[in-house]
Amino acid sequence: MIPQAVLDQWYPVAMTSLVGPWPGRETQLLGRPIMVFKTQSGAVSVQTAQGQAVAVTLAYGHVWACLGTPAQDLFALPEAAQPGRRLVDCGVVRVKCSPLRAVENFLDIAHFPFVHTDVLGAEPHTEVGRYEVQIRDDVDEVWATKVHFYQPQAAKSAAGGIVTEYMYRVAAPTAAVLYKTCPNRTNEWDVIGIFVQPLAEDLCDVYPYMALFDDVTPQADLIHFQQMIFLQDRSILENQIPRLLPLDPGMEIPTQADLTSVAYRRWLKRKGLTYGAQVVAA
Amino acid sequence: MILYDYILSASCYKVRLMAALLGIKLDLVAVDFHPGRAHKSAAFRDLNPAGSIPVLVDGDLVLTESTAMLVYLAQIAGPQWLGEASPQSAARVQNWLAFSGRLNSSLGLARLHDMLHFPADITACRTAGHLCLRELEAHLTQVRLEGRIFLEGTAPSIADIACFPNVALAPDGGVELRDYPSVRLWQRAVRSLPQFIEMPGIHRLHDLKPAPHSGAAA
Numbered sequence: 001m002i003p004q005a006v007l008d009q010w011y012p013v014a015m016t017s018l019v020g021p022w023p024g025r026e027t028q029l030l031g032r033p034i035m036v037f038k039t040q041s042g043a044v045s046v047q048t049a050q051g052q053a054v055a056v057t058l059a060y061g062h063v064w065a066c067l068g069t070p071a072q073d074l075f076a077l078p079e080a081a082q083p084g085r086r087l088v089d090c091g092v093v094r095v096k097c098s099p100l101r102a103v104e105n106f107l108d109i110a111h112f113p114f115v116h117t118d119v120l121g122a123e124p125h126t127e128v129g130r131y132e133v134q135i136r137d138d139v140d141e142v143w144a145t146k147v148h149f150y151q152p153q154a155a156k157s158a159a160g161g162i163v164t165e166y167m168y169r170v171a172a173p174t175a176a177v178l179y180k181t182c183p184n185r186t187n188e189w190d191v192i193g194i195f196v197q198p199l200a201e202d203l204c205d206v207y208p209y210m211a212l213f214d215d216v217t218p219q220a221d222l223i224h225f226q227q228m229i230f231l232q233d234r235s236i237l238e239n240q241i242p243r244l245l246p247l248d249p250g251m252e253i254p255t256q257a258d259l260t261s262v263a264y265r266r267w268l269k270r271k272g273l274t275y276g277a278q279v280v281a282a
Numbered sequence: 283m284i285l286y287d288y289i290l291s292a293s294c295y296k297v298r299l300m301a302a303l304l305g306i307k308l309d310l311v312a313v314d315f316h317p318g319r320a321h322k323s324a325a326f327r328d329l330n331p332a333g334s335i336p337v338l339v340d341g342d343l344v345l346t347e348s349t350a351m352l353v354y355l356a357q358i359a360g361p362q363w364l365g366e367a368s369p370q371s372a373a374r375v376q377n378w379l380a381f382s383g384r385l386n387s388s389l390g391l392a393r394l395h396d397m398l399h400f401p402a403d404i405t406a407c408r409t410a411g412h413l414c415l416r417e418l419e420a421h422l423t424q425v426r427l428e429g430r431i432f433l434e435g436t437a438p439s440i441a442d443i444a445c446f447p448n449v450a451l452a453p454d455g456g457v458e459l460r461d462y463p464s465v466r467l468w469q470r471a472v473r474s475l476p477q478f479i480e481m482p483g484i485h486r487l488h489d490l491k492p493a494p495h496s497g498a499a500a
């Protein structure tokens with residue numbers, strides 16, 4: 001049985017630009033087969049195998065679906081509508097891992113120098129300073145702020161190494177966004193996200209997403225950069241043990257760098273969002 | 283020299299790797315292979331009617347097969363990479379270049395299926411991939427018994443570079459390499475070549491060493 005709280009959340013199920021006519025994208029959500037297609041009037045519809053239409057929202061270049069009754073509106077990402085930003089759809093990558101693991105890895109700051117060597121991090125610049133993590137009750141989201149990190153090439157448009165400031169945000173159970181110092185505009189943040197479609201408890205489709213201030217870099221270069229970063233994570237994600245995300249805080253000892261992950265797990269547990277999680281200690 | 287490139291493509295990486303090992307600088311042009319399928323566009327087909335990547339352009343020369351690109355780069359900057367001069371050796375190198383095509387249509391396709399949703403008979407791909415790996419394992423074990431490590435002769439050649447990427451990326455397509463110890467040792471030898479470069483899914487050699495500060499399998 002899938003908990004009702006899980007069914008009542010929004011999940012990404014397709015890139016809007018690639019949705020075709022019936023039967024459209026035949027995929028699955030939380031283990032259930034669904035079809036994402038354009039109706040004759042041009043609207044996007046999501047149906048279960050039984051022909052039942054489910055709740056749909058189009059936002060941030062993606063189709064979002066909810067199999068139950070939406071517990072809230074889809075999270076707000078006002079930056080996506082900001083003039084001058086380029087929205088970059090980075091395709092979809094399938095990963096044999098828990099959807100929650102994919103989000104947790106995205107939140108893990110300490111892995112940059114080891115996994116994204118010489119791009120997002122470099123030895124010996126491996127230390128993560130103190131930063132702040134909170135579960136914001138007003139928006140019901142997890143936020144990590146004041147994260148500072150040395151990066152050799154923080155973005156496609158960055159010429160050399162810089163200390164980059166980050167904010168991390170868990171905006172939905174399987175959607176996370178990070179804000180980072182924009183190399184081209186000092187008073188703005190670049191927005192990078194991953195939207196994760198839970199196909200099953202240990203299988204997901206991951207849609208990397210970007211909304212950047214960058215008028216120069218060709219679109220294909222931006223896509224390659226983001227895919228390179230994400231694919232460096234894929235092999236690690238597929239080899240994680242245990243495969244499901246443990247929600248029991250006793251199982252792993254947190255360090256400063258893991259605080260965001262701890263908050264994410266606590267938030268999931270509190271909300272009963274256990275799909276892809278291991279609730280009982282192994 | 284311009285390489286029309288896709289960062290996640292094993293065949294493109296083959297050419298980037300060869301160029302790096304030879305110290306040749308390529309001008310990379312990123313092609314939106316996924317999700318844009320730009321390699322199938324009319325504009326790209328003007329350059330390469332097959333609609334495939336990579337494409338290497340050097341003046342009037344346009345190459346559309348990655349193995350031909352390896353030959354070209356080696357001819358320019360490192361003829362020792364073409365293998366030894368004997369008819370047998372030269373022919374065996376050609377054999378490995380063709381073999382790398384089999385790796386691409388088995389292990390390579392399994393990877394594109396698992397990772398980027400390419401349509402494929404995944405079981406057939408993986409079975410064919412294991413057959414290739416068994417052939418490779420048998421050959422490399424024999425080579426090791428003779429005190430060598432590379433596919434052909436005593437030094438690395440374009441044969442190694444042609445076969446390395448799809449083998450190293452096999453786990454991305456659900457084909458594990460744990461049953462192929464000689465293949466793994468050979469991979470390690472390729473990864474230790476001076477000026478070796480990585481790609482997503484293929485890490486540099488220091489990853490094989492234990493982490494300096496923790497026992498956790500991070």
Ligand SMILES: [Fe+2]
Pocket residue numbers: 105106111115116229232233
């Ligand atoms: Fe990462």
